[in-house]
Amino acid sequence: MPTRDQVAALLAQGLAPEEIGRRLGIPAGQVHLIGTGVPADGSDAFTSRERDERGVLGAVQHLLGVPVRNPTSREAVHDWIRRRVAQDPAMRAAQHRNDEQQEGE
Incomplete structure (x- = not known):
């Protein structure tokens, strides 16, 4: 060694x-x-x-000796988040506020 x-x-x-x-x-x-x-x-x-x-x-x-990969996003993760949001009233409300903010920009 x-x-x-x-x-x-x-x-x-x-x-x-x-x-x-x-x-x-x-x-x-x-x-x-x-x-x-x-x-x-x-x-x-x-x-x-x-x-x-x-x-x-x-x-x-x-x-x-292994490729370095740092994806900024994965569709599977976005799908999981959408499913979680759909199941949780507080998350749905937060998503609604986020959508309204993005429309206002």
């Missing part, structure tokens, strides 16, 4: 995590984990200062 010092030395040479991974025989996401102590999946949240102190890159999910 590569050490943090090995990863840090290669990072100091200006190598990208993908290249470091190729040289050390490990995935780029693991390079990030070893080098920073932070998983590349974004499961840890840090302040800007903590990111700087740890050397954490901003967006690193791509290092995991």
Whole structure:
């Protein structure tokens, strides 16, 4: 298993995590984990200062080798919300107010 010092030395040479991974025989996401102590999946949240102190890159999910997809909406979710609204009087009233507001704009 590569050490943090090995990863840090290669990072100091200006190598990208993908290249470091190729040289050390490990995935780029693991390079990030070893080098920073932070998983590349974004499961840890840090302040800007903590990111700087740890050397954490901003967006690193791509290092995991899986496509990053962040849909802004899903029709199945909208359908579920419509069904819930239809079943709840308070939600129906809120939807009615929302519709009136949108018509007034």
